[in-house]
Amino acid sequence: MAQLALTAARPEEILLPAKPWFVLFTLFAGLAANMLPLSGMALLLRPDCLALILLFWCIREPRMIGVGIAWSLGLLMDVADGTVFGQHALAYAVLAYAAEYFRRRVLRFPLWQQAAQVAVLLLLCAALVALVRIVGGAPLPRWSYAVGSLTGALLWPPITVLLQWPQRPTRSTAEI
């Protein structure tokens, strides 16, 4: 059992369906994490937690979390950040669509290779936000803008293990 906690579910392992309240709770936690009052180095390294958790559920539970929910969460994020309306909404909607498009491919790989693909998806999301801002007249962001996406990708394996934990069957395979 202890071993179970440290590793992700094996592909052949059958998971319980995710509970909607748990999914909503984690998304809400992601939003709250994005609102943490950080500054300096922590702000630089801070991943977009909401995008990461959203991506996870879009890949794992595409029938529950899709483009629509991603879009609404993006609107909330826009208000929380005080940015232009629709900027995060657009980015998250595209992220959700990309997740739906690539989910079968992503799930075929081991966790750390998944993280590499997640990095690309998160960078795409960040680039969309940047694009919207640049069209709106903002200067080009500095290279450190991409750091958050990379930290997010590094967090993918632990997030996967953590968010999958309630879905693991309580009985070990040996008992069955």
Add this chain to the structure above:
Amino acid sequence: MRHISVDPPPFFNRGPSPLTRLAFFGLVSLALLFTDTRYRYLENIRQVVAIALYPVQRAVQLPGEAAAWVGSYFASQRALANDNAQLKARMLNDASAIQSHPLLEQENARLRALLAMAARFPDAAIAAEVLYSGRDPFTQKLFVDKGDVAGVQIGQAVIDEIGVVGQVTRVFPYMSEVTLVTDKDHAVPVRVERSGVRSVMYGAGTGRLPELRFLSPNAEIQPGDRLVTSGIDGTYPAGLAVAQVASVERETGQMFARVSCKPLAGVDASAQVLILGSGAAAMPRPEEPAEADAPRKGRNRRKG
């Protein structure tokens, strides 16, 4: 109730396809982006959602505040004693200035009455605490814990103990957004304290120093000069410290000198700020003289 989570075969899919949904929500986002940047129709919706999010924001800040409180509670005796000694020394230092201050104020009031001028600083200033700095890497913003309920209004100047921090740009019921002087294209009318040269300081965005534009190469300005607000915009009261000139490049080929300045106030660091009341009413913008229009029309006609 346990069932195995599998994808349904495609012919069981209901509702519009993801691509359709993406197209729909993408278009709605673009429409929102356009409306929000061009016209400010959506501020009401923003206010409502912001109120809903406010408890979450406060809840998220609680652990940090609690940690700070516990930390300050257990601050060592020596640190406090040190602080105390320092403050006493400073008080002694300032004593002469403080004692002469009432006298000067009286004199000033008399002189102002003579000149029939409004007091330079409106007395209704609101002390506010910085909640967090904006997370948007494209703008330089600050969120403070006083809002509409406390009487904050859009356009009020925000200062800290050293100088100008920025300007209130958005007011929510319990918090407000302050755009910092370093924000891109945020303009502050300034005056060089030493020589009195007037100019406007423009923010240059994240990580870049603000600059003075359109100063002629022979302008009386040098590195180290202090810039103070000139007060001619009606937003910032005159005489507040804004920045220090960091470098002046005078190239003979250029029309203007390139002057970059370093903000003095703890623009990124201050924890407490003061929101100045807008009581010092700005002079109303003079009516555009009617004659100004006439020549333009005439020119157009000539062109057409």
